[in-house]
Amino acid sequence: MTSKPLTFQELILKLQEFWAAQGCVLQQPLDVEVGAGTMSPETFLRVLGPKPYRVAYVQPSRRPADGRYGENPNRLYKHMQYQVILKAPPVNVQELYLESLKAIGIDLLRHDIKFEEDNWEAPTLAAWGVGWQVMLDGLEITQFTYFQQCGGIDLDPMCAELTYGLERIAAFLQDVDSIYDIVWVRGPQGEVKYGEVRLADEEQFSTYNFEKADVAKLWEHMAAYEAECHGLIEQYVAGTAEPKPPKKGEEPKPAAPKFTAIERRRFPLLPAYDLCLKCSHLFNLLDARGAISVTERVGVIQRVRNLAVGVARAWVDQQTQGA
Template identity: 40%
Template sequence: MTFQEIILYLQKYWIKMGCIIIQPVDIQVGAATSHPMTCLNAISDQSIAIAYTQPSRRPTDGRYSKSKNRLQHYYQFQVVIKPAPFDIQEIYLRSLDMLGIDLKNNDIRFVEDNWENETLGASGVGWEIWLNGMEITQFTYFQKVCGIPCDKIVVELTYGLERISMHIQNVENVFDLVWANSKFGKVKYGDIFYRNEIEQSEYNFQHSDINFLLESFKNHQKQSISLLDQDKGLPIPSYEHLLKSIHYFNILDARNVFSVNERQMYISKIYNLIKKIAKIYLNSKK
């Protein structure tokens, strides 16, 4: 089963489970949770059942293509359902079975892991799901998002597509994964992303302009705040600019620009703004 087919199979499975397939947010994000359909809808009273593939970037995880399983750009398959089905664990395990993962002859464990994302003001209880000692999914019941408690039980499943694919294809190096079988032959993960990982690592750690990044963070924060100061407020565009500021913060973090106190100060700026966005968003839904 190719990487491309794994995504298609997961999409078909979760459609059968009643989810709609949406598209990834078209902004650099560090995790699928940042998608506005997840982050903002988690705190509303609206019921949702969505699934999507999200490219995610974590600049500090870049390894210049020298690591077999660590990347600064990778893919997550996200499922968010509210209210959460009572049998969601069984539904999840059936999705692994559907992918051809033998549930009886592999060591699958739910390892308690209470999750937190400081910049999104989000936290929850749940598990890391391990497959033969390797984490393949984060399973979380949200308690709080954007600093606001969730009224309904929201469940989030975040599949690590590269790691699941490495197990299914029985490869030890992520760049050896078969992405797809094209009319011209096999296309491997490395054919698409090997050079990208090298160049993006060089950018993130060496060549990104620190002054530009600091100004970009400041400008997107400023724009985000100003969009909330309109007559009724524009929380969705404001949230998008917040996401852009978070991306610049993440690159600055990779450059080791911040002291411990400075880093916490920047996180507080992001947290306070996202909480304000969320409150205006909720008020606009009433």
């Protein structure tokens, strides 16, 4: 290790540098609320279809129910993930990952690393994969997943997803017991701590998520986003469906006007996906508010899942046609 452990942002910079050298597109965080880096279209949509892709990005991830008003030193409403997607993964993907740990100052000869089985499943995204949680001296620092399915579609090629828990790793490197004590940056102004940057977020959003969010409004928003997303998916399907041959003895029905190539390419599926993410976040908010009853819960998950699956299917179609 260097004399001073990495600051929070140096940690991010080192990872950026490492994965940039592996040919990853360094993306910026998605500007829509998501619960995990996986939900960013840079993962969810990019893993679909045959095109190879490598991307890395920080993703602030909001989980309303995990908020603790800034009082718990280990839990956050919004934590940051460093997300790497390798499609298709190289054969030395695990070795590459271990190299990335060296790059952030971890001497593998003086630490204990284990890959422990941990499979991943996201019912709202109709996605699953198998993999490990990577344990460093008893601390889970990364989720390592081989995606098998996304939006209900088998991935071919499959891809590897590495999700680093940035706060955990930084607290480990800096040997602090509270996330809020992580040094974010050192400068002429002295040390700026994580708490200084983020505590207000945690306090206020916890209050909003648990107490103030207007449940009736949330349901309304959800219905509105859902309807719009659905509408877009339906339009896409109508504009691209092959006309059905008329049944015997029936007059052939006039087919719906088909998209031209350019209409198809420009059709707003990315915005539709944003709308789907909005619904997912609203579901999480309603859940944190304790507003979803037992009987409703499964149904609401299914609603979000339908959107995700609908967008994923349309997206695959759009990509293949464009190719």
